[in-house]
Amino acid sequence: MPWDVIIFYLIAAVCITSAVGVVVANNPVHAGVFLVICFLNIAATFVMMGAEFLAVVQVIVYTGAILVLVLFVLMLVDPDDLPEFHTARPVQRVVGLLLGAILLLEVGAAILSRTVTGARGDATAQNIAAAGGNTQALGRVLYSDYLLAFEVVSLVLLVGVIGAIVLALPERLGEQISITRRGTISLGHPRGTDAALPAGPAGETPMVDRETPSPTPEPTTAGGRTLIMVTDPDERTTVGTRP
Amino acid sequence: MGELGVEHFLFLSAALFIIGMMGVLTRRNLLIIFMCVELMINAVNLSLVAFGWELDHLGGQGFAIFTIAVAAAEAAVGLAIILALSRRQKTMDVDEIRSLRD
Amino acid sequence: MPADMPLWLNFVVAFVIMNVLLVGMAYMTWFERKVMAAMQDRMGPTRTGPAGLLQPIADGIKLLGKEDLIPAAADKLVFFFAPLIIFVTAIVSVAVIPFGGTVEIFGADVNLFITDLNVGALYVLAFGSIGVYGIILGAYASANRFSLLGGLRAAAQVVSYEIILGLALVGVFMLSGSLSLREIMLTQQTELDLGPLALPNWFILSQPLAFVIYMIAAVAETNRAPFDLPEAETELVSGFHTEYSAFRFSFYFLGEYINMIVISLFAATLFLGGTDGPGSDAYWGLGILWLLLKTVAFLFFYVWLRTTLPRFRYDQLMGIAWKVLLPLVLLNIVVTAFIRLVGNGQVF
Numbered sequence: 074m075p076w077d078v079i080i081f082y083l084i085a086a087v088c089i090t091s092a093v094g095v096v097v098a099n100n101p102v103h104a105g106v107f108l109v110i111c112f113l114n115i116a117a118t119f120v121m122m123g124a125e126f127l128a129v130v131q132v133i134v135y136t137g138a139i140l141v142l143v144l145f146v147l148m149l150v151d152p153d154d155l156p157e158f159h160t161a162r163p164v165q166r167v168v169g170l171l172l173g174a175i176l177l178l179e180v181g182a183a184i185l186s187r188t189v190t191g192a193r194g195d196a197t198a199q200n201i202a203a204a205g206g207n208t209q210a211l212g213r214v215l216y217s218d219y220l221l222a223f224e225v226v227s228l229v230l231l232v233g234v235i236g237a238i239v240l241a242l243p244e245r246l247g248e249q250i251s252i253t254r255r256g257t258i259s260l261g262h263p264r265g266t267d268a269a270l271p272a273g274p275a276g277e278t279p280m281v282d283r284e285t286p287s288p289t290p291e292p293t294t295a296g297g298r299t300l301i302m303v304t305d306p307d308e309r310t311t312v313g314t315r316p
Numbered sequence: 317m318g319e320l321g322v323e324h325f326l327f328l329s330a331a332l333f334i335i336g337m338m339g340v341l342t343r344r345n346l347l348i349i350f351m352c353v354e355l356m357i358n359a360v361n362l363s364l365v366a367f368g369w370e371l372d373h374l375g376g377q378g379f380a381i382f383t384i385a386v387a388a389a390e391a392a393v394g395l396a397i398i399l400a401l402s403r404r405q406k407t408m409d410v411d412e413i414r415s416l417r418d
Numbered sequence: 419m420p421a422d423m424p425l426w427l428n429f430v431v432a433f434v435i436m437n438v439l440l441v442g443m444a445y446m447t448w449f450e451r452k453v454m455a456a457m458q459d460r461m462g463p464t465r466t467g468p469a470g471l472l473q474p475i476a477d478g479i480k481l482l483g484k485e486d487l488i489p490a491a492a493d494k495l496v497f498f499f500a501p502l503i504i505f506v507t508a509i510v511s512v513a514v515i516p517f518g519g520t521v522e523i524f525g526a527d528v529n530l531f532i533t534d535l536n537v538g539a540l541y542v543l544a545f546g547s548i549g550v551y552g553i554i555l556g557a558y559a560s561a562n563r564f565s566l567l568g569g570l571r572a573a574a575q576v577v578s579y580e581i582i583l584g585l586a587l588v589g590v591f592m593l594s595g596s597l598s599l600r601e602i603m604l605t606q607q608t609e610l611d612l613g614p615l616a617l618p619n620w621f622i623l624s625q626p627l628a629f630v631i632y633m634i635a636a637v638a639e640t641n642r643a644p645f646d647l648p649e650a651e652t653e654l655v656s657g658f659h660t661e662y663s664a665f666r667f668s669f670y671f672l673g674e675y676i677n678m679i680v681i682s683l684f685a686a687t688l689f690l691g692g693t694d695g696p697g698s699d700a701y702w703g704l705g706i707l708w709l710l711l712k713t714v715a716f717l718f719f720y721v722w723l724r725t726t727l728p729r730f731r732y733d734q735l736m737g738i739a740w741k742v743l744l745p746l747v748l749l750n751i752v753v754t755a756f757i758r759l760v761g762n763g764q765v766f
Contacts, residue, residue: 172341
């Protein structure tokens with residue numbers, strides 16, 4: 074067996090094992106770690122197919138940004154909100170497994186019984202080397218043949234950014250924006266540690282306890298110590314003028 | 317077994333896609349479902365690049381780059397929705413989130 | 419063109435470079451303590467060897483001899499592997515940094531770099547972005563609220579500043595037309611055409627704004643003061659590594675310092691011409707010396723910042739990234755692209 078096939082089987086084995094780990098892991102953080110391993114191995118297969126630029130983009134965007142954000146959200150949400158895996162309906166799991174197995178057989182049969190046909194492109198090894206490498210060749214294609222798609226994708230990204238900001242803003246949008254407010258997720262002030270902190274010189278740290286009782290559930294205790302997580306920056310703070 | 321061909325990558329891609337699909341079908345944790353969707357997107361990317369590699373065409377890689385960009389936008393919006401849900405509904409269970417249906 | 423080296427020779431080069439990096443990291447701690455001491459009118463380490471030169475070795479022995487504590491509530495497997503992630507990713511990044519071209523040593527052609535990737539610059543960024551998992555997972559696995567806050571801060575901070583870091587380099591990529599660090603270094607070894615003035619074509623001269631932004635983002639990316647929010651000891655005990663001790667802690671420590679060195683080497687290669695300097699064309703050893711000198715200058719800058727500036731508040735940190743640095747760096751890209759087009763005669 075040639076070396077590249079052996080390496081491919083190694084990568085594929087790790088990839089599929091960690092993908093299964095994502096699905097069966099009880100702890101969502103473990104699932105996230107498995108997904109990181111899986112994506113890194115997918116990047117490795119990209120390198121095997123000569124797509125170095127895509128591999129690096131995969132690592133930077135997927136493992137470096139998207140999955141970091143997933144872990145970030147995982148740590149922000151209350152662990153009590155997460156449903157347990159084993160309370161899932163057994164019917165659902167059996168049907169899922171069955172459907173998956175059937176689909177895998179079908180796709181496998183399709184792959185084995187057919188060959189790839191179609192017009193061959195001009196991106197042979199010589200042509201790519203002449204363009205200066207994979208990155209340069211890909212850049213040329215992206216900015217000429219796929220220019221329209223490129224612009225549309227940038228528009229999609231812009232819409233995504235705006236959508237994320239709008240969704241992440243608190244509910245009382247009108248009131249909040251009319252008063253100058255620092256719109257960040259407060260990681261600096263765990264609830265309770267500095268409840269009645271006075272406002273800063275420019276009034277920019279409005280960390281005053283709200284008069285109305287907070288609707289949040291009581292902090293859970295672990296090992297006799299109070300564990301406090303802030304899921305909403307506005308739960309413990311009020312904005313603007315101090316009472 | 318012999319040469320490294322497009323079939324190897326297509327099989328890997330199919331397996332990853334189906335594992336991700338089974339995760340979406342069986343898990344109820346919103347974040348895990350999100351991760352499984354990302355896994356499926358990656359499996360599709362893998363097959364796109366594999367076809368491009370087989371046919372000496374850079375379109376596969378170009379398309380994969382667009383997929384990654386759209387997936388990034390999807391992740392930003394999706395995670396913002398999940399955060400908003402956890403704030404308001406206090407649950408991550410897809411079976412309990414049905415205020416749109418009821 | 420890089421010479422074809424036998425595989426064993428490649429391993430020798432990699433071995434030498436990585437060991438130099440580790441020793442450099444050890445003496446970076448000594449350097450930092452000495453410089454900080456001088457700035458604060460203290461002596462710094464003096465007892466161990468002449469001028470405290472054996473201090474890093476003593477520190478290492480002390481760290482290895484300490485008791486290795488694992489919290490009862492910790493996620494043991496993740497707790498064990500998290501420090502390794504940051505250490506390994508930091509040390510692997512150095513593989514694409516060029517320490518010179520191809521030279522002849524004992525009759526054999528030797529490349530003074532481990533590998534020359536077509537996407538070298540992005541490779542360094544990619545491993546930098548994997549490194550943050552060491553912090554996040556370590557913080558999560560410790561089952562400690564201070565650690566968790568530190569990890570959350572690190573995640574948000576690194577994701578934000580990585581965008582700035584990457585975009586700051588786009589101007590350099592546009593001017594050099596390559597992502598390979600070796601090509602970028604070779605581009606800078608020409609002379610800048612400014613009439614009577616003969617200046618080297620270092621990108622710090624043609625991309626000053628990008629350089630400043632890169633330096634700010636690099637400090638934030640390595641979690642150093644004044645951006646050391648993830649381990650802010652006055653508010654979070656020591657942030658993500660609160661529960662770590664002994665050699666597990668030393669991996670975090672090593673990782674942070676190696677990261678600083680790699681980021682400095684990277685900056686020296688991208689903006690200060692790498693090995694370029696008087697006499698570096700004739701003697702390759704002089705080129706390496708120049709590169710190391712530039713790196714030490716960056717490291718001195720890191721220490722200087724640490725002794726001078728107080729820590730940012732968290733909302734200030736995010737505000738700077740998204741409201742100041744991001745618009746500036748986008749402006750830099752637009753202006754650079756426009757000038758490049760004018761230079762090519764494609765506009766006007």
